[in-house]
Structure formats: structure tokens, C-alpha cells
Amino acid sequence: MNTSKTLQFALLSLAVIGGMILLPQGLGLYSVELLNIFLVNVILVCSYRMTVTTGDWGLAHIVMMGVGGYSAALLAKDAGFSIYLTIPAAGLIAAFVAYVMSLPLSRTVGFGYFIASFAIAELVRLSWLKFDTLFGGVRGLINIPIGKVFGYSLFDPVIYYYLSLAVAVICLMLMFQIDRSRIGIVWRSLSTDADLARSGGINVSYYRKLAFMCGSAFAGVAGALLVHRLGSVDPKGFDLTTMIYLVIWVVVGGTGSFWGPIAGLIVMTFFFEWTREFLAWRPLFFGGILILFLIFLPNGLDGLLRKLFDKVTSRGGAKQ
Amino acid sequence: MELATFVQTLANSLVLGSIYALVAIGLSLAFGVMRMANFAHGEFYMVGAYVVYALYALAGWPFYAAVAVAVPVVAVLGMLTERLIFRPTKSNTLAGFMATAGLAFILQVLAGQIWGVGLAKQVPMPIVGATEIFGALISTQRLTIIPIAFATLAALWVFLYRTKWGRGMRACSIDPDAAALQGIDIRKMSLLTMGLSGASAGLAGALMSPIYSVTPYMGHGVVLIAFIVVIIGGMASVEGAVAAAFIIGFVHTFGTTIWDGITATMLGVAFMAVILVIRPQGLFGQNPV
Incomplete structure (x- = not known):
């Protein structure tokens, strides 16, 4: 990007963010609730794209969002963490779970990865049903505390919208930077020709695991935002x-x-x-x-x- | 575990293993021959069950006549899928696979709209009564599944290894370009493969319809198991799929008897994960998946 393009891009981003800040003023509460879910989904789709740039189309992503959601719910309910802590913690826990899952998953490629990711994610999802004393089984967890930011109650959808917008903008900026960095370029090279990348000295397995972990971390953040808004979490949603x-x-x-x-x-x-x-x-x-x-x-x-x-x-x- | 319970569980796991083998063999065949990965395979199974429900439970046909119609109906569905989805996405296995996920949605909605989503459909047992083996009472209807499945698997084996068409199919799975040079019509072979794949899924669904309740979403659980079986057996290995189907049949039945259904499914997936770590190519596979 040359300077004038960078400037154009920066102005466009500012205009979009400015528009997003003004948006709830002219909308009803139902539309603001839809926008809250929309912002969660924006983080979700961008983080999913992050993992698939390596060519690994998986079916585990929604469950990684669930891992973040359950983590945030448990941390807020049982450990009394505030929403400032539960959101990043949910991302870290999702990344850690993704690391464990990637141990068998990185043994597969292509179609094998697709279905193995589905099966292993299903194992995680079933564990929420199985260990019902911790995760609440079929009914899931309810009465998840919403909390406050700067003294305003997040129960108000408009206040929650501004929190979601801030988190979404931060996540998108991070993901955009990663996408343009050397790591992002290596990820794309894996989907074009993994053998060539390997012969160029790239540790293919390491970069595939890294992509899955990074994508899962952002999915975990999206999950935390979702369950704090809904106040509940259950296995059916994932x-x-x-x-x-x-x-x-x-x-x-x-x-x-x-x-x-x-x-x-x-x-x-x-x-x-x-x-x-x-x-x-x-x-x-x-x-x-x-x-x-x-x-x-x-x-x-x-x-x-x-x-x-x-x-x-x-x-x-x-x-x- | 008492002997009677053990025998009963063993017989049930043989029945379940036979059904899993019928379902998984179709998936493994289609993937092995033409790299066609069918996500809607579970829905093919569901359609087979619904054909029996419509003809036997609603229209009053004899059970086995309904089964005999279900098999070609689902085989035609398989061929249509080959023609309309797999052929246009031939260059990209994943695109074909994801497109058949869309097909799964479509088939579920159609089944729900035609026959209703509400209560699960009950298909009455054609053979009432039980057979006693070592003090265990096993439903005769369930037992009939074992010989039918074995006969079908044997016929499939003879077809693949002893006939010209079967040899052509295996040639395509090893090297499609070389097979084409030998005058094998690849398009015809992939059409035939999807026909056989659909037929075996349809047969499994038709046979299971009196035992499990029939719903538009019954394919979901089945396709997960079929995927696990195909990975454990080794992608594209027909023998591996059969062996893994019986292993998973045992794991599920004993897991369900001793603990519960969820634990049984989790054990099956965990077993798959262990296999992937220690032997990524699967039990019988030649190449890593």
C-alpha cells in the first residue's frame, strides 16, 4: 500500500466505525440486539477465515466459540471475574483447548482434517452434556452475570453494543495485522502448495497449529461476548x-x-x-x-x- | 456382567456393527474411487428409512418389498448427486463435500415437509418375538440384519474383486488417468460408485427403520459414526471400513450398556483420536489421510 491508499483506507475505516457508533441512535431495541449478535458473528467469520487461509477447512470452529462461551460463563459465575477479564481469558482458554485438539488433528489433511475436526469437536461438545455438574448438561448454564463497564450496566443493549463494537474493532485490527504479516503470508502459502512451503524450510505442522490456535482464540472471544449478552449457554447453540x-x-x-x-x-x-x-x-x-x-x-x-x-x-x- | 447380558450385548454389537459397516462402506467406496466425499450420506440412510415407512407402515406393502424399493430409490439419489454436485466440483474435493452439506439440509427439510417434523415415526416390527441364545433374549428382527448385511458385503466384495466392472473401479481408485488410458470410462465408474454407495446407505436405513424411530434428523448421528469408522479403518480402505465398523459397534454397544450413550460416542471419538496420533493412515490404510 502506498501512502495515499493507506490514507484512503484509514479514512474509510474511521467513517465505518463512526457510522457504527451513531447507528444505535436511530434504531429500536430489537435491531440493536440483532447488531450485538451481528458483531459477535463478524469476529466469528473473520477468525474462521483466519484458520481456512491455510487450506484447513475444519468443522470445529463453532465449538471453539462454545469453549470460550463456557469458560467466560464459569469464570463469571463461579470465580466472580469481571467482563474485562472473562473476555480475554475465554480467548486464551479456547487457544489452549485448540492446541490439545490440534495434536491428533495435525496428523490429517484435506478431507481427513474436515471430518476429524468435526468428530473431535463433537467430543468436546458431548463433554458439556456428559459432565453436567460442571457444565449443566442439556440445559446448560444460566444466570450468567452481565456486569458493568465504567459504571453503566451492560444489561442495556446499547451499552452492550458499544462494548461489542470496541472488542470487535480491536479483534479485527489484530486479525488484519496478522493477515498482512509474515505469518499470514506463510499460512496462505500452505494452502497454495504445502510441499513447496515445506521444502522452503517452513515447519508446516507448526504453522497449521498456530492458525488453528489463533483462530480459536478469537472465536473464544466471540463466544464470551455472546454468552454475556444472552446470559445463558447450552450445547445446542454450538x-x-x-x-x-x-x-x-x-x-x-x-x-x-x-x-x-x-x-x-x-x-x-x-x-x-x-x-x-x-x-x-x-x-x-x-x-x-x-x-x-x-x-x-x-x-x-x-x-x-x-x-x-x-x-x-x-x-x-x-x-x- | 452376567453371561446372558454379555451375550445380549455381544449380539447387539454385531447387529450395530453390520449396520455401521453397510453405511461406512458406501462412504469409503465413494471416497476411495473418485475422491467423492459425501456429507449427505447420513441423509441417504434417512431417505432409505422413510421409503420403508411410506411403503410398509403407511401403504401396507410387505416389509421386504419396501426394502427392495428403498435400495434403488437411494441408489438413484446417489447417482443424481454424482451428476449434479460431484461432477461440477470435481477439481476440489472439499467443495463437493461442503456442497453435499447443503444437500443434507435440503433432504432434511423435504422429509420434514412431506411427512411432518413432529413426532418420530414408528415402523412396526415385521417379525415379532425373540430368539433365545444362552439365556439371552434377542429380538429376531435385529438378528435378521446380520445375515443380510454379511451377504451384501460379500456380494460387494465379489463385485469389486471378481468382476470386470469392479476391477475397473479399483483401477480408478489407484490411478484415474492410467485407468482412463486403458479405456475405462471414468464418468460411468463414478456414477456407478455413487449408485452403489447410495444403495448400501439406503439398505442400512431401510433395515434399521423398525428398530430405531424414523425422523428427518436421524442421519446426523449416523454420519458422525461413519466418519469415525472411515478414519479408523483408513480412508478409502473397504476392508478397513468393515473392520472398524465392528470395532465401533462393540465400543458403542458395550459403552452404552455399561455407562450411557454419550459416553459411548465419546469413547468412539477418543479411540479415533488415538488412532490418528499413533497410526495416521488408519488400521488398513496405505497413505496418511
């Missing part, structure tokens, strides 16, 4: 169906750029709200969209826009 919705958001958006998954999330969130009337048919629409995108637009909306943009600029007589 099941395979929810995971497939996450895959749909990311596939629709495309993983080619950092912003693709957010675009996918926005489009699919609107679609989700519009199909509220056809509740029973909704999974069918989403399944159909997933199939159509994978067949006709495998690079998602991001790839489509890029292609259109290239066409327009080359027809317009640009120098390329």
Missing part, C-alpha cells in the same frame, strides 16, 4: 447445523480477501431475516445457496466483485 451456517457465510463471501466473509455475513443475515416467514424451509434455501455458490461462484461474492471490477477497468481503457 451444533453442526450452526457450524454449517458459518461455512455458508464464509463460502458466500469468499475467502480471497479479509473483507469477503464480512460481506457474506451481511448478505446472509439480511436473507435470514427476510426468510423468517418460511421458517421450516429456511435450511433448504441456505443449502441450495451453498451448492450454487460452490458450483458457480467458488470464490464467493469477493471473487465475483473482483472479476467485475477487472472487466470494468480493462474495458474503460485503463493501463492494464
Whole structure:
């Protein structure tokens, strides 16, 4: 990026953040609650993209979010931690659990990784059902304290929105920096050609574990934000169906750029709200969209826009 | 554990192992031959069960006639999946796999909309009564599954290893390009593979319908087990899938009898994780997964 581009980017980011700060003023409480969930999902899709840049499409991500959620719930309920501590602690615990899970997972690649991640994540999810004295079993944990920031009660959705916005902006900035750093470049090289990366002296297994741990840490933060807002957490919220919705958001958006998954999330969130009337048919629409995108637009909306943009600029007589 | 309980649990684990073998062999076959990874395999099993529910429990057909219809119906579903999803995403295994996750959603919604989501459907047992073995009473309906499954697996083995088409299929799994040079029609082979894969899942679902309740979501649990079985056996190894199916059948049945269903599933997954650490290529696999 040259200076003028950096400046443009900084101004655009400031405009978006400014818009996000003003947004709740003109909206009803229901819409603010939707925005709270949306911000949690923004962190979730970006952190999922982080793990898949290595080529490791896994099905464990939503469970890693659950690990963060359960950690935050237990720390707030039983240890009396404030929300300032539970959010980062949830991220660290999720990263640690991800490390343990990656010991068998890093033995698999491609399709094997996909299904092994599903099975091992299911083991974690089942342990919440099994050890019900700690995790509350099927009913999960309830009455999770919400707490306060700067003396304001977080029970107010607008106050919670500003907390979520601050956490989301920090997470996105960190993830964006990691994506552009050497680590991010190494991760992308693994998906292009892992053998070539290995022969270039890169410890492939180490970088794959690192990607899974980093992605899981941010998913854990998202999970903590979610359970503090809902006040409860249960194993049903982190099941395979929810995971497939996450895959749909990311596939629709495309993983080619950092912003693709957010675009996918926005489009699919609107679609989700519009199909509220056809509740029973909704999974069918989403399944159909997933199939159509994978067949006709495998690079998602991001790839489509890029292609259109290239066409327009080359027809317009640009120098390329 | 008393002898009678032990014999009963052993018989149940043989029944469960047979069903797992039928389900997992289809998954392993499709992956082994054409790298087609089918997430909707559990839903194929569910469709097989619903065909029996519709024809036998609702329309009053004889049970085995309903089973005989369920098998080709699901085989056609498998072939359609090959034509409409796997062929267009051939260049990327994961894209095909994720697209079939979408197909799983679609099949669940359709089953729910046609037959209702509410209560689980009960299919009456075609053979009522139990057989006594060493003092243990085992439902005769369950016992009939074992010979049917073994006969199907044996027929599949003969097909794969003793017929020209089976040899062609195995040639594709070893080297598709070389197989194509020998005049084997790869497209026809992958169509046939998905047909067989669907047929075996449909048969398993049809046979299990009187034993488990039939719901649109019954495929979820089955597909998790089939994945575990395929990883333990070694991706793309048909023998491995059968051996691992019986191991997991034993683990699940004994785990459920001694502790509970959740613990049994957790034991199965933990076993898979241990196998991945000490032998990543699986029990019978040649290459790491």
C-alpha cells in the first residue's frame, strides 16, 4: 500500500466505525440486539477465515466459540471475574483447548482434517452434556452475570453494543495485522502448495497449529461476548447445523480477501431475516445457496466483485 | 456382567456393527474411487428409512418389498448427486463435500415437509418375538440384519474383486488417468460408485427403520459414526471400513450398556483420536489421510 491508499483506507475505516457508533441512535431495541449478535458473528467469520487461509477447512470452529462461551460463563459465575477479564481469558482458554485438539488433528489433511475436526469437536461438545455438574448438561448454564463497564450496566443493549463494537474493532485490527504479516503470508502459502512451503524450510505442522490456535482464540472471544449478552449457554447453540451456517457465510463471501466473509455475513443475515416467514424451509434455501455458490461462484461474492471490477477497468481503457 | 447380558450385548454389537459397516462402506467406496466425499450420506440412510415407512407402515406393502424399493430409490439419489454436485466440483474435493452439506439440509427439510417434523415415526416390527441364545433374549428382527448385511458385503466384495466392472473401479481408485488410458470410462465408474454407495446407505436405513424411530434428523448421528469408522479403518480402505465398523459397534454397544450413550460416542471419538496420533493412515490404510 502506498501512502495515499493507506490514507484512503484509514479514512474509510474511521467513517465505518463512526457510522457504527451513531447507528444505535436511530434504531429500536430489537435491531440493536440483532447488531450485538451481528458483531459477535463478524469476529466469528473473520477468525474462521483466519484458520481456512491455510487450506484447513475444519468443522470445529463453532465449538471453539462454545469453549470460550463456557469458560467466560464459569469464570463469571463461579470465580466472580469481571467482563474485562472473562473476555480475554475465554480467548486464551479456547487457544489452549485448540492446541490439545490440534495434536491428533495435525496428523490429517484435506478431507481427513474436515471430518476429524468435526468428530473431535463433537467430543468436546458431548463433554458439556456428559459432565453436567460442571457444565449443566442439556440445559446448560444460566444466570450468567452481565456486569458493568465504567459504571453503566451492560444489561442495556446499547451499552452492550458499544462494548461489542470496541472488542470487535480491536479483534479485527489484530486479525488484519496478522493477515498482512509474515505469518499470514506463510499460512496462505500452505494452502497454495504445502510441499513447496515445506521444502522452503517452513515447519508446516507448526504453522497449521498456530492458525488453528489463533483462530480459536478469537472465536473464544466471540463466544464470551455472546454468552454475556444472552446470559445463558447450552450445547445446542454450538451444533453442526450452526457450524454449517458459518461455512455458508464464509463460502458466500469468499475467502480471497479479509473483507469477503464480512460481506457474506451481511448478505446472509439480511436473507435470514427476510426468510423468517418460511421458517421450516429456511435450511433448504441456505443449502441450495451453498451448492450454487460452490458450483458457480467458488470464490464467493469477493471473487465475483473482483472479476467485475477487472472487466470494468480493462474495458474503460485503463493501463492494464 | 452376567453371561446372558454379555451375550445380549455381544449380539447387539454385531447387529450395530453390520449396520455401521453397510453405511461406512458406501462412504469409503465413494471416497476411495473418485475422491467423492459425501456429507449427505447420513441423509441417504434417512431417505432409505422413510421409503420403508411410506411403503410398509403407511401403504401396507410387505416389509421386504419396501426394502427392495428403498435400495434403488437411494441408489438413484446417489447417482443424481454424482451428476449434479460431484461432477461440477470435481477439481476440489472439499467443495463437493461442503456442497453435499447443503444437500443434507435440503433432504432434511423435504422429509420434514412431506411427512411432518413432529413426532418420530414408528415402523412396526415385521417379525415379532425373540430368539433365545444362552439365556439371552434377542429380538429376531435385529438378528435378521446380520445375515443380510454379511451377504451384501460379500456380494460387494465379489463385485469389486471378481468382476470386470469392479476391477475397473479399483483401477480408478489407484490411478484415474492410467485407468482412463486403458479405456475405462471414468464418468460411468463414478456414477456407478455413487449408485452403489447410495444403495448400501439406503439398505442400512431401510433395515434399521423398525428398530430405531424414523425422523428427518436421524442421519446426523449416523454420519458422525461413519466418519469415525472411515478414519479408523483408513480412508478409502473397504476392508478397513468393515473392520472398524465392528470395532465401533462393540465400543458403542458395550459403552452404552455399561455407562450411557454419550459416553459411548465419546469413547468412539477418543479411540479415533488415538488412532490418528499413533497410526495416521488408519488400521488398513496405505497413505496418511
